[in-house]
Amino acid sequence: MMRTLRAMPTLIRVGMVEAIAYRAEMVVWLLTTTMPLVMLGLWTSVADEAPFRAWGTRDFVAYYLVALIVRNLTSNWVAWQISEEIRTGAVSGRLLRPVHPFTGYLGTHLGAVPLRAVAVAPVLVILLWSSARGVLVTDVAHLALVAAAIVGAWLLTFGVFLCLGSLGFFLDKAMGIIEVYFGVFAIMSGYLIPLALLPAWVRDIAAVLPFRSMLGDPVAIAIGRVPDAGDAARLVALQWGWAIALLALASWLWRTGVRRYEAFGG
Amino acid sequence: MRLGYYARLFAVQARASLTTAMQYRADFLVQGLTSLYWLGWNLVPLLVLYDDRSSVAGWSFGAALVVMAHFVIVRGILEGAINPSLGAVVEQIRSGAFDYTLLRPADAQFLVSTARFAPWRALDVLGGVGLLIYAFVRLGHGPSPAQVGAGLVLLAAGLAVMYGLWIMIVATAFWVVRMDNLIYLLSSVFDAARWPASVFRGVWRVVFTFVIPLALMTTFPARALLGTVTWQAGIGCLVGAILISIAARLVWRLALRSYTSASS
């Protein structure tokens, strides 16, 4: 444990150097998150004609820009990385190191966050400059909860992707599962359309899934849709609960997967 | 003579892809299911939108469905005939096996474009055609033969634009070799093409119609089928397609020159 903690700063620093070295790749990854922008273009046109179920243009601008920021800050490609390493056998190298592979992945993807933050800064600037800024929360309590929610969302997303990546130990077509997952995520997290605008039965299902905590809830808190700080705090607690649960699940999946991998000869 | 040569070459490449695909027969079933999954998923925003109102930017539900159907068809062709080769080429460049492509006495761009197909994506295209038929049933009338002809011509123009953009993206792989995620770039940029271009206002309209000419790919062929495309727009489409194809060829040659360090 102590060895892991000591190794972390180095791993993160290496992760940052990696991120900068592969900056072209990073740009491409960022460019692939076009969905919020496309939706924004669509819904602002719709709302310009007439507010859509009490959501005006300002509301949509705030929602999708914040969603874009949160998505880019919290997303990472560790699921893809793990499934590739399993496929090529490179994961064996990781298993031979004295630190748990998860710390290596953590370093890589945590190290990319500063660069991602720099990349989404312009979006934040645009948001603050637009008329939508009036919708954003300004009190300390909510801002603190937003910060906690973003960290929680990062950990939860990391946990989910570790789980998905670890499926590569059991399934040949893990990449296919990841694509199907994205479809479910896009709806159940509010990434595609704000959950408030979806039918009630969809919202009911989303309430028992972790996806809302990955994106929809942090965004809702940030744009003032959870005015009561207590309610917001409960959402953040739920989110961190999901994060811990999924990280534990990821750990178990990994352990089981490695045993299977070693049994069948990587 | 050259045409016959390239036709034979295409047949050989296609057969190789088909043979590989046949090895993974289960994939066809899985692909059928995922086609249906994404078809349904694509309809979600449409259903939400038109639940509240009957017309968006002048487009009725049926008309918007026609655009969506074109999106599904073009996407099926993108994922079935274009992107697989991209994955193959990027892998070749990384492993150095691309050198063998350059040692062959055929045009490298042609070899690269036909390297691999994913034939099971034809199910996507079928799904899109099915959606198209349903859309016209909703609209209560079918397109005239002239409209179908115009629609096919503009669809071909749209595919030419898609292909041109794709070649330009592949070309960047020569300069920045580690681009595994290139496959996702075109697909995600293409995401906007599921909506009629006129839905986007102001700066979005400019971006999606001119900077990334997606309107060309889905909206215009859809308009042709619906009989609402003007002569000027149609000619504009064709000109745009030709220009992009020429630009793509130039970018490709530039990339090859860089790879073989012709300039240094």
Place this chain on the structure above:
Amino acid sequence: MTIEVAGLSKHFRVHRRPPGLAAAVRSLWHRRYDTVKAVDDISFTIARGERVGFLGPNGAGKTTTMKVLSGLLHPTAGTVRVEGHQPFRREPDFLRRITLVMGQKQQLLWDLPPSETYALNRAVFGVDPAQAAQTLGELTELLGLAGLTDKPTRQLSLGERMKCELAAALLHRPTTLFLDEPTIGLDVAMQVTIRDFIRDYNQRHDATVLLTSHYMDDVVALCPRVIVIDGGRLIHDGDLRALVKTMIPDKLVSFTGGVPADEVARLGEVVKAEGGRTTVRVPEARLREVVSHVLDRAGADLAVEDPPLEDVMRKLFKDKRASAPAPAGEPPP
């Protein structure tokens, strides 16, 4: 002359990647470039039907030269003509006459049997079906491909794959062969098979062969002539045996027993003394004397050999390095 190279140079611009986070951030907007002289002013000519070996340490410029000769790279300076063409023009007629086999990269389609790659090459190179069938028959017999070409490539062993690779490369009956480490990773028996095959093909079709290999045995067995490159510069071009004699005019004499220990030292420099068998290095001039002495003392299993090529090469590079400026290296492939 089939291959004519005059004053060939190939320089690469490689950007420097210093370690550390600060340097990485700086590299975001400012990159420093170094010029690497992979090939520096080399000239040689090769006649039709010759078998020539390219020797040199790693990063000496051998692969770069091969790539220039096959048209994959443009030269920075100098002129190159292969089979009457300028390689970098990549004219179809030129490409049909040559072939490049890279031992570390494969052209066979991975998921499909080699026969599919042969079909592709047949179509690509425009080989007449009857001609192709005949060539394939010949190659199958010479390389022993029976039963291999219909199994998916990924199911073949390394040696089987290499044989099929060679067949794919020769389907269009090229007359100039560029072979870059064709026997790498193969077991000794397979290396011999391939060597024999190359020699056979060379004699049968009067094909020019240019070979690079880290296995000195390949070069000794196949190439009467060697071109030695180090640090991008050509340091020797000529007969292999003559080179060996010039560099190390010694012989290795081996024998078992007979000669008493104190006399062995007087015979020459002891190279090896293991399990009763002694090997001494003897200058050519003293060979007769030493051999007579060993026979007098009833030394058994007498053998006289040339020094191994590795020793010759090592000496060659050491000499050149001592007199030449610091060598440049090849950029990573």
